[in-house]
Amino acid sequence: MNMNASAAAFGLAALLAASGFAYLDARNQLAQTETRLTAIQTERDNLTQQVDSLQQQVKDLEQQVSSSRNSVSDLQGQLGDRERAVAAFQGQIDTLSICLEGVAQGISEMSNGEETSALITFSSISATCKQAEKIIEQRNVGSYGSGSGQHPPLAIRSF
DSSP: OHHHHHHHHHHHHHHHHHHHHHHHHHHHHHHHHHHHHHHHHHHHHHHHHHHHHHHHHHHHHHHHHHHHHHHHHHHHHHHHHHHHHHHHHHHHHHHHHHHHHHHHHHHHHHHTTOHHHHHHHHHHHHHHHHHHHHHHHHHHHHHHTTTOOOOOOOOOOOO
């Protein structure tokens, strides 16, 4: 029985050695898994921070876009106001030009002895020159009334 006991002891030793190696291998795999898990968690935390940062950047950019849109809208409104003012000024300039051209033509006709033609010319521009007079009065009141130090406006006579 000595041989059986030796064989059993040897088998038990082999079993213990195999169990020890399996235990060491399992511990090694567990340590590697824990290391990988820690690395993955660290990477996840870094990615979470990056995502949070990017989300904040997106919010900031959305606010900038909204602010820019509001600025563009305001500027478009100002541009529209200025375009309307330019159109109004252009209409006033046209009225003044027609009146002045008519007056110049009437004066020329009078200097050439064509009094009838001059009267017809002055009559044809009378309404336009009345509008021109109102435009000039409005401009003079605006300039004179603003304390700009200018002299009082001259009176304009309509024909």
